[in-house]
Amino acid sequence: AQSVTQLGSHVSVSEGALVLLRCNYSSSVPPYLFWYVQYPNQGLQLLLKYTTGATLVKGINGFEAEFKKSETSFHLTKPSAHMSDAAEYFCAWAGNTGNQFYFGTGTSLTVIP
Amino acid sequence: NAGVMQNPRHLVRRRGQEARLRCSPMKGHSHVYWYRQLPEEGLKFMVYLQKENIIDESGMPKERFSAEFPKEGPSILRIQQVVRGDSAAYFCASSQIAGNTEAFFGQGTRLTVV
Numbered sequence: 001a002q003s004v005t006q007l008g009s010h011v012s013v014s015e016g017a018l019v020l021l022r023c024n025y026s027s028s029v030p031p032y033l034f035w036y037v038q039y040p041n042q043g044l045q046l047l048l049k050y051t052t053g054a055t056l057v058k059g060i061n062g063f064e065a066e067f068k069k070s071e072t073s074f075h076l077t078k079p080s081a082h083m084s085d086a087a088e089y090f091c092a093w094a095g096n097t098g099n100q101f102y103f104g105t106g107t108s109l110t111v112i113p
Numbered sequence: 114n115a116g117v118m119q120n121p122r123h124l125v126r127r128r129g130q131e132a133r134l135r136c137s138p139m140k141g142h143s144h145v146y147w148y149r150q151l152p153e154e155g156l157k158f159m160v161y162l163q164k165e166n167i168i169d170e171s172g173m174p175k176e177r178f179s180a181e182f183p184k185e186g187p188s189i190l191r192i193q194q195v196v197r198g199d200s201a202a203y204f205c206a207s208s209q210i211a212g213n214t215e216a217f218f219g220q221g222t223r224l225t226v227v
Contacts, residue, residue, distance in 0.1 A: 032214050043117075043204060043220035044156070051214060090155055094214050099169040100146065100158035101216075 004033075004093045006104035014112045019063075019078040021107045023091030026072065032094035033074045034101070035065055039087045047089075050074060061085070086111045115139070117207050117219035118187075125225045126195045134190040134222045138207030145188040146216060147180060150202040159203075162188060163211075195226045 007022040025031050032051050036044040048059025055067040061084075065076045074091060091104040118137040126132050138145050143164050148156040158172040162182035173180065177195075182188040192199055202223045206216040 036218075041223070043119075044218040046217075049214070097169070098211065098214065099161045100172070101148075101156070103148075103155035103157070105155045 003102050004091045004104045006089075006091050006107050008107055009105065010108045010110070012110040012112055013081045015083055016080050019076070019081045019085065019109065021076040021089050021091075021109065023065075023074045023076065023104060024072050025074060025091075025093050027093065032098075033065075033067060034092040034094070035059065035063070035074075035076045036090045036092060036103075037061075037087045038090065038106075044090065047076070081109075081111045083111050083113065085109060117142075117205055117217050119203075119205050119219035119222050121222060122220065123223050123225070125227060127227055128196055129194050132192040132195050132199070132224055132226075134192075134203050134205075134224070135187040136190070136205030136207075136219060137187040138205075139209075139217055142207035142209050142217075144208045144211060144216075145182050146206040146208075147188075147190050148204045148206065150204060150221070152201070156204060159190070192224075195224070197226050200224055200226045 004025045034049045035047040037047050038044050047063050048057045050057045050067045058064045063078045065074050067074050089107045092101040120135050145162045147159040150156045160173050160180045161169040165184050177193045179191045202221045204221045205219045208216040
């Protein structure tokens, strides 16, 4: 089945450290891939997306992600974590029909002061 | 331009009652998507609607759940005879064009069944 997999349901980093959240996709066709952030009791906010073109995608709040077809990955990174980055992060794939997103199970990011 | 508006934000229903969740898409958006988020899980697609049409309901439970998006007014997700397992956060997203690559999400309705 085509889907996305997020490795690590919980990630903890120190403030100022590198953030790396992993996402792998399973698709036989070029995917549209997204990262969303969800703060407690809030909706989803789009961080960034990859559709076509440049494989390194920059998003909001200093986040970026690189689409690597050879590794079927779309990992999310941020060079320096901030306390306000603590949230749930979801990787998503827009399926072949475009009718729906397939979401990963999420990674909860904790930032340690 | 207001975002996607969902109401109520929180809804408590007793087992057997009906729950009605509303979603007003962003201005100019005619495509609406509903997702359900169970505790400790990601979002799961339920249904995709355009004005007056259900396009894809492959994620909808076969019984008790229905959705509509009338010509006028918000999209409604209706759950009849709710059970404890229906307790979840229900999110609506909207897009201007078909295909949800440009979808924007609402803040969700958190349904608690007691």
